Each structure stands twice: as structure tokens, then as C-alpha cells.
Amino acid sequence: MSQCGSSKGKSSGLNQHYEEKVRPCIDLVDTLRSLGVEKDLNLPASAVIGIVTRCPLVLKRKKITKGNNWHGVLSYKKQEKKLKDPAEIENAVLNAQTILAGKGEGISHDMITLEIQSSDVPDLTLIDLPGIARIATGNQPVDIEEQIKGLIEKLIKRQETISLVVVPANIDIATTEALRMASKVDSTGQRTLGILTKPDLVDKGMEETVIKTVNNQEIPLKKGYMIVKCRGQQDINEKLDLVQALEKERQFFDGHSHFRSLLEDRKATIPLLAERLTKELVEHIAKTLPQLQKQLQMKLEKTSEDLKTLGDGVPLDENEKSNFLIMKIRQFNDALEGVKRAEEDLKTSDTRVFSKIRWEFGKWKLALDSKAIKSEFLITLYNDILHKLNSHFNAFSHLLRAAKDPIEDFLEEQVQKAEEKIHSQFKMEKIVYSQDELYSSQLNIVKQKSLSGYGLKASFVNADVREMAYHLTSYLKITCDRLANQIPLIVQYHMVDQYISQLQNAMLAMIGGKNPGMLLREDSGVALKRKELKERLERLKKAGKVLSKFVHSA
Template structure:
């Protein structure tokens, strides 16, 4: 059992030493470490308690000992000695660290340490840059640097406690100011706030516990009292029996209990000899003698503190190691996200070239629908080709249903291209497609891109075609007829087609506008993705936006040119399907006339739908049409047949020439504006302005690099 206990103690000592090494490397600024922190008022007997616990004399001069924290470590070593050094604060500059490295008192005996203590504290103040004169304008009032006092010897047990400046309520003239009061409280809060800190709250037994500010502070960060241990000092100054009983009730847990409990310690006074102090019988008298022995005296407290240190360190050590590893990985990723250093032209060009390459890789993946990289395409606006395909399908369907001003007449052989009636499946498919487009556009804030004003217009009115087609054709023919016998001139057909295609320009402009908006948003999001440096991204965007607008305008102009060609030029087609469609329409009309003029068989069964038609009947049916009526029907049928072909041709041309070639894949696509060739052409001064690191970026890189270095050292220590 003894061997096992000794083995556990040695193992705990190794862990405690590792934690101390981490503290010396300032790892606590990155990951909270286990620690025992001694806090209390300046009059609480805190310094005397530390002397009692460590066997080291402590400075009681308020001017010297309230300006910084002190780490006191005891550890076993064959050689008896005391060493004093300073651990630089987390924000210390290299120059300040060098100055602190020059401060060292090593291999002191206890007596040497006692004699030189005032000198040690004064030199520490100087090294830390603390001003000792309140009227002085140079130097700090308090320091984040930590004085480390290490006591070694063959009989020492491992224990580390951190003493923070004592809380005071009244400023001392020439020494402290009212503002210093809050500074000390803030320092105390900083040390006790973490869950891995054991709070050693020290207060004098002859004061009212309700007035103890340190307990109030500790409850802010340890409301359940699970990591606060109370130490009542100066029991010999408690005179009133009722006050003594209150102290005993605290220790016995009868009121204001703490999970770690209270201890009573009678510190050695400045005039006490060791013999007189050890012979003191105050705590052997009633009512102190009734208290549990493991709650009374410095030896019991020292044993308990050592146990707490070992317990919390064993419990938290695996968590600390895991947290350091997690923090190191995350910091490395942040540092990697900044890319390589960019101090000179070569580094800047290499950096921008890498960004451009990643951008073009993202473009290629987006155009091919390679969405396997969820980190890249998690944002819906990055799925460019999917949105363009949905948008184009919606454009085709809407164009088929709404682009003609007047609904074409059903001749019995209606061609599907301009048939406004759709099946349920077609309507459902169109609705799904439209919903997808609307969802994509809803994620784009057009107001964020004022540069697109004058180019993009997404508003459109999709109204059903009018149903007075033949009346419209009749009016147009009557206003434009000439002396051609029973025919109509080419100008009538051109006018009819131009009138029927009135909506083409607005619908096409809206389609192109939506496509441009999707491309513009994609470029912005892709730059965000491949260029985490916001300033560089904004500089790239500013440099390419004018070229983007020119290319958007070129695509829009191409679409409008296609509209002009279709509507302004004389209607004509080489497609033989025109004759087929026209013949189908005319055949349908003839069939309708014959059907109307035919006679049903006498005594025919209900299932016999056949009719009897004679040549005379056909001749009479055809003769009943007026010349104007026949011409109107001919205009309608030719317009219908041609419109169908022109619509299909036009929709394909707009997609292929304006959207696919102009916006996506052609040599002048906006997606190709930012590439490696563009970077190569940049002048040195342009590179510096665009890719040179800002002071903020340099500072962040330096901070992250230093953090990676610190955490790497920490991982080696924790192995």
C-alpha cells in the first residue's frame, strides 16, 4: 500500500511539474490550466499564511507586493535552494522578455532570500516596468508578469500556489489611487474565473464573514462553492465567545458552507520565533479544540492543498491535453487560411496566383455540377450550373405559354410549341422549376450590387395571351390589304409576327438579368471562399468589376440583338417543318369543314361515328367561305406555323449565344476575368496594393504563428 501510494504521489508530481512548465510558457493564455490561487484582503493575513505554508519569508510592504502575481512552487530536489525568476506576461514584447530574462536570483539559501527580499522586489518592479511613485507618468501600475519563487529541497513536497495582489478599499497617498482598487479586483477576477482554478479565499477570523468581498467575488464564478476553500486566519484575535462560535460553525459546515470547507490557521507573526509559534497552544483551547484535527493548523491545510492539486490535475490533465491538441489544430487551420507570407513581389504574385487557380477550379466544378466537395458547395448560390439550367427551363416554359400576344386558334392539329394548355405533369414540373429559381434568387440581394443598375432588370409580367386572335388578324388585314386578289402581302405577315412577338424583348431581358445576377453572386461567393483575406478580396473585386460589367453588357446586347433579328427582319425560314406545320393546320381546317357538312348514317348504331360526305357537299362547304375569311385563316395558319419554329430557334439561340457562350463558357465569359494570366499581367505596384499584407493581417499572422509555436511546445510537454 505504501509503495502504491508513493507511486501515485510521484506520478502526480510529474503531472504537476508539467502543468507548471505550461504555466511558465504562458500556455494559460490559450488553454486554462489547473492552479491554486490565494486571494484575500490586504489585511487578511494572506502573506503570513504563505510564509506559514511555504516556509519562505514574504514581503509585507504594500508598496512592493501589490503590483503583480507571485507563483510559489515547492518541489523535491537533492539540493536545498531558492530561485527567483520572472515569467513574462502573455502580451510581453521580445524586448521586455529579454529584460526579464536578465532578472534572476538563483541558488539562494533561505537566509539569503530573507535578507535580499526587499532588493528582489524592488528590482522586479524595475524589470517589469512598474512605477513606484504615484506622481510618475512613466511605467505601469500593475503588471501581467508573474514572479516565480521556487523552493527546492530533499524534504519538500510538490506544491504550487499563486498569490495575487490583496484587495484594498482605500487608496494610500503616494502609493495607490482609487483607480488601482478596481485594477486589483479585475486582476483577482481574471485569476479565479476558470473552472480549473481552486480558490483559496483567505480572511481574518476576527472580521464579519458577511463583509468579506472575496467570498462575494468567488460566488460570481463559483456559485455552488465547489472549488472554493476558505481559510480563517488570526483566530487568536477572536475574543468574543459568540464570534468564536461563528467561526467554528463555518468550519463545521453549519452555515455558508463550501464544498471544500473551511480551515483555521494561526499564522506565525513577525515577532514570533519559530519555537514560540510552534509552542503556541491557541488552537488547542476551546472552542478550537473541538474542531476536526484535519481542519486546523498549517500542516493540515498544506496536506489538503497538495491533495487538491493532485486531484484536479489528474482529473483535468487528459482534458487539457485534448484541448491543447484541438486548439493547435484550429490555430494551424487559421494560419493556413491566411496563405503564405506576402512581403515581396514574388510572394504576392505567388499568393494571388494560388487564389486565382482555386477560383478557376471552383468555376470548373460549378459549371460541371461537381458538388462532391460539400465545404465548397454547401452555400446554394455556389451551385451555378444547376440554377442556370432551372432558370433556362423556366424561361422556355414561360416563353412557350406567355410570349405570344394573342392565343392561336385551334385548327384541329395544334402544334405544342405555343399551346397554353399544359398537362398536370408539365405544370407540376414547371412549378418545381420555378420554385427552385425563386429560392435561388431570394438568396441574392440585388441592392448589394448597385453596379448592376442599368444592366439587370428581373421584373416581368407574365400575362395570358388574348383570345381574340381572329378578330385581331381581321382588323390588321383590313387596315393593310392591297389590290392583290385573294392574297396578302409580305408586309402584313411581318406586321403580324412583330405584333405577336411584342413580349419577347422584356421576357428575354428578364431572363438574361436573372442569369447575370446568378453569375455575379457566384463570383462574389467564390472569391469569399478562395480568398479569406477580406481586404484582398475587396481589392480583387474592385479591380475586376468594370470588366465584369462590360462582359455582362455584351451578353445582354447579344440577347437583344437576337430579339431584333427575329422581330425586325423579314420572317423567313429554310426549315421544311414550316410547310408540314402549315399543311397540318390547313388539313385540320378542311377536316373540320367536311365534318361540319357531313351527314350521319340513317339507323346507325350509337357506336358508329362515321359520316357520309359527297363531293357536292365538300364543294358547297368550301364555297360558303368569304375571301376575307379565307385570307384571315391563311394569315393565322402561316403565322402559327412560323411562330412555333421562330420561338424554338430563338430560345435555343438566346441560351446558347447569350447565356452559355456569353456568360458561362465562351472566351469572354465573366467567369474567366480573374485567372492566373490576369495575375501575371499585374504590375509590381498593383500587386503591392492588392496582395500586400495589411498591418492587421501581419499582426494576425504573427499572433497565430506565435500561438502555434506555444501550443506545439505545450504538446511536447504534455507527452
């Protein structure tokens, strides 16, 4: 894919494919990351574990085909530094780390972004994570190991991240903490690629073990292994440039009696690693794109809903404050009216309150128990009213508190009235009464069922006893039907109709009864949260446009 090293002779057709397919995929994720949506979405990424840094470093390498000018930009926390020469990179990164992580040897979760444009680099974006320190040294925090592991795991546990585990070839790879961490979050090795370094330090006699490891025969990973030889300290001291360093690396593998086979199998050298990483990243981006779109849509909807709940904020003008209070209370009263009329909005619930309480009322046919009505029905109604109250007045704690008092007071008042009527109803049922026509009709139904083999069994020896049973059954049916209708009617009248009407009137009384400015005083932090939500919404909208444009052009 890259035109570095051994891929210089690629055809123009493949170059065209590269420009049309590969570059746009990497640019897509880079653009999304530059918008800051990584705070909101899990973006596809390749994360390197095992290199010594103190902050996560996003390395963006972009190949330019026109001119040979090298260009670099280092950025962090809205700070930006332009780099004119590769020699400036090390000091620039160290200075940024000091600002973000302090002068000691601690770490920071804040990311540094280093973008390099050159004709000598492949298109590739990597996230370099801090190396794992087992023991605190010098002025490092005592819990430095836990801090670093927490930072690394936070990123590599995401299904959208490819983990690149960097391990020296001269040690036992099975004992490395980096590979253990990767295995913990990716037990099948689907998202892990092993990278061996320092092949020149491998002891004689151990070369075959290294070859087996790279050939995926020791500790298998789905993505396998690569091996590279980076610039040593002598190369750095001699200021060996990138082209010379890559040629020296190629010569090392080409001239090595054991490792030459790895070069021939395209499993060795930095240019081939870069090519492999680019391919892996592009395939990974394509694979995770549908889920990314779904993630984005869900975040957009949730952010819009949260922002709608907070509203635009309280106007400064006193007259406008009064109008704003009227609007908020009317919106709440409209929601209450929806509950009363069984026409409430189902955006925040999958079942209307009226449907829930009708299910409770249905129990009366089997068990006429006023306590059950009070416990189940009241909890349902009270929770729903408070939920609507919070959704409308969440940003205004003073208004919320002022509204809670009538909610609780009127509820208790209407409960008492409903209980009184229910007790009266049961007292009245001590009087035996039914209209003659209704009674005769029901008695006839009971007798017909008995004769047809349903209902009462006609097994009574005495005809008078059988007749008495017919009458008792008929009257019991009439009484149960009466109570099954009357009790829920009383409850619904007081606990829904009258209660909500009283509550609506109390809310309207607030408009002229108290200082709007006091009721509408926002809690500390609400304005900040609104600002954050607006910024997130803007980011996500921009990201949505970028994604949509990419999908349509693909």
C-alpha cells in the same frame, strides 16, 4: 501527501504513490505554464484571493529530497533573477512589481513567477492575486477597485480554477468582498475553498462562530474551510525560520482550548493546508485533463488554419513575386472552378453553393418569380464568392481591392443578360406551343388520373367543358415544366458558368497587367500576426507533446 508537519511518519508506499501520481500532475501544469500556453488555454490552477500584491504571482513550490539547499528563481517578462536565500524574496518581488506596475500603487496583469525548491516545502503551485482595495489611497488610480476586481474575475471565472478565499477569522466572513466575488462565478461553491487567518485575533466569545465556519456550518462551500496562523510581524523581526514558524503555529492550535479540535480534524495549520491544496489541485487537474486536451486540439487546428490563410509571406525576389502571384490567383481560380462544378471544398461551409441554388430553383415549380431568384440566389452566390476571395487574399489588401471590381462588374453584367433572356422566355410563352407527341402524352395522363379518381374531378355537367378543362390542365403542366427547367438553366448559365469564367479570366489578366510587388504588398500588422501565429503554433505543439507523454505514462 506532503511530508511537512504531521505527515512525517507516512509510509514509503505512500511516498512512492506521491512521486508517481501527485508530482507528475503538478509538473505537467507547471510545464505547460512555462511554455506560455496560458495565453491560449485555460490551465487548471489554484488562485488565492485576499493577499496584498500588485501583480498576479505564480508561486511554484517543489520539494527536493536530496540535500537541504534552498533555491529560488524569480522571473517576469523574460527577466530572471536567481535567489540564494528566502530573505531575498520580498525585495525581489517588490522590485518586479515596480517594473511591471510602476512606482505608484497601481496593478498589472503581467504575471511574476516565483519558483522555490527546498526539502522544507510541499509540491504545490498557487496563483496569488491582488487584494481588493475599496478606496484609492495615496497615488493609486481612482478606479483601482474595478481594475483589481477585473483582474481577479478574469481568472477565477474559469471552470479550471480553484478559488482560495483568504479571510481574517476576526471579521464577519459573509461581508468579505473576496467571498462575494468567488460566489458570483461559483454560486454552488464547487470550486471555492475558504481559508481563515489570524485566529489569535479572534475576540473571546467568538471562537464557536469560527469553529462553525471552519466546519462548514455557517456559509457552506463544497470544498469547505481550513484555518492557519501565519508568521506575525514579531516573528519576521526575530527572523523566525520556516521550521520554527510551523512548530509555533502547531503549538498554538494544539494548546488552544477551542481550536484544538480543528487541528485534530486536520483542518488547521499551514502544512495540513498545503497537503489539502495539493490533493485538491491534483484531483482538479485529473478532472479537467480531457477538456484541456480537447481545447488544445481545437486551438491547434484554428491556429494552423489561420496561419495557412496568411501564408508564408511574399518572397523578396521579383521573379519569385510573380510566381507567388500566379500561385495565389490559380488557387483562387481553382476555388471558383469548384463552385462552378459543384465540387468546392467544404472546410469553410457545410453546404455547397450549387446545393443552395438548386434549393432556390426548386421554388420555381410553385412561384415563377424572377425577382425572388435575383434577391435570394444572387446574395448566396455573391457572399460565397467574396468569402472565398477573403480567405485567399486576406493578407493582401491591394490584391483584394483589385479583385473586387470585376466581381461586382461582371455580376451586374451577367444579371442583365439573364434578365433579358428570362423576359424573352416569358414573351415566347404567349405563343401557345407544344410538340404534338408531348401534348398527347400529357393529355392522356390527365384523363387517366381523372378516371381513376385523382386529378380533375369528373363532375362537369357538359362534356365539352370537361374536355376543355383536360386540355387546359395538360398545357399548363407542360408550360410549368418548361419554365421550371428553362429559367434556372438561364440563371445557372449566366450567373455561375459565364460569370465565374469571366472572373477567372480577369484574375489571370492581373498576372501580366500589374506590378506583382504592388498587388502583393502586405498590410501593416500582417507580418506581426504571422509571427504571433507561428509562435502560438509552436507553443501548442510542444504542449501537445507534453500532454500526450503524460497521458501515455499515466
